[in-house]
Amino acid sequence: MLGAIIGDIVGSRFEFGAAPKRDFELFTSECSYTDDTICTVAIADAVLNGREYKDALRDWCNRYPDPMGAYGNMFAQWLASDDPQPMNSFGNGSAMRVSPIGWLYSDWEEVIGEAERSAVVTHNHPEGIKGAQCIAEVISWLRHMRFTKPEIERKVQKFFQYEIPPMKDILKIGAQGHFDATCQETVPMALRCFIDANNFEETIRLAVMCDGDTDTKACIAGSVAEAYYGIPDWMVERTFAYLPDDMLEILDQFYTKIRSEINPKQ
Numbered sequence: 001m002l003g004a005i006i007g008d009i010v011g012s013r014f015e016f017g018a019a020p021k022r023d024f025e026l027f028t029s030e031c032s033y034t035d036d037t038i039c040t041v042a043i044a045d046a047v048l049n050g051r052e053y054k055d056a057l058r059d060w061c062n063r064y065p066d067p068m069g070a071y072g073n074m075f076a077q078w079l080a081s082d083d084p085q086p087m088n089s090f091g092n093g094s095a096m097r098v099s100p101i102g103w104l105y106s107d108w109e110e111v112i113g114e115a116e117r118s119a120v121v122t123h124n125h126p127e128g129i130k131g132a133q134c135i136a137e138v139i140s141w142l143r144h145m146r147f148t149k150p151e152i153e154r155k156v157q158k159f160f161q162y163e164i165p166p167m168k169d170i171l172k173i174g175a176q177g178h179f180d181a182t183c184q185e186t187v188p189m190a191l192r193c194f195i196d197a198n199n200f201e202e203t204i205r206l207a208v209m210c211d212g213d214t215d216t217k218a219c220i221a222g223s224v225a226e227a228y229y230g231i232p233d234w235m236v237e238r239t240f241a242y243l244p245d246d247m248l249e250i251l252d253q254f255y256t257k258i259r260s261e262i263n264p265k266q
């Protein structure tokens with residue numbers, strides 16, 4: 001979950017500008033959490049505190065109505081509606097907010113089912129659902145099965161029919177100014193960043209350097225990388241400084257639960 005938030009914060013300042021060079025500064029005063037973080041916290045709150053996904057998303061997004069980068073147009077209309085209905089979206093928003101489900105559920109059926117439930121309140125298009133299910137399941141696989149990266153790539157192709165493009169192709173279309181905003185594009189690109197990088201920090205850097213939807217690509221890649229590598233302490237500390245108290249409370253609740261499941265004595 002925190003891996004997603006770190007990717008979002010680091011990628012935030014590059015969403016609408018040129019991609020940075022390899023040694024760019026990760027955390028600056030221009031960085032902020034964006035909709036990716038707010039929606040991720042909302043999904044965690046829903047699972048941890050027994051809330052409906054729709055209610056939690058609307059609550060958190062209305063608490064933070066004007067994040068850096070703004071909400072997408074369709075999602076903003078959904079937030080403003082008195083009677084919000086699913087919008088048949090296949091935008092990458094369903095995959096960027098799903099990471100808590102990969103940690104808080106374990107069985108294949110549970111992870112797949114909850115990822116779908118978290119998606120369909122807005123992203124009820126089959127590709128929107130699939131994007132969320134794939135990322136939640138990859139996190140679950142990495143945590144419980146300790147699959148290797150080649151195994152992850154094969155299983156993603158087998159169960160979710162994503163062809164993960166080579167990095168050179170992703171960099172090429174990013175350099176051409178292409179902005180990826182769908183699950184079909186962003187999910188396999190983010191997985192390539194995870195597969196090609198050698199550690200958590202490098203995963204985030206690669207995803208941001210691919211340009212396009214930098215915060216969401218880094219958010220999704222970071223959420224997967226956390227399950228594989230963990231997160232360096234210094235990055236956790238820097239990230240906390242960007243987050244308001246109510247988000248920190250949900251993070252505390254989330255990691256307390258995760259730790260207690262790994263070590264029941266804690």
Ligand SMILES: [Mg+2]
Binds near residue numbers: 034036215216
């Ligand atoms: Mg965003």
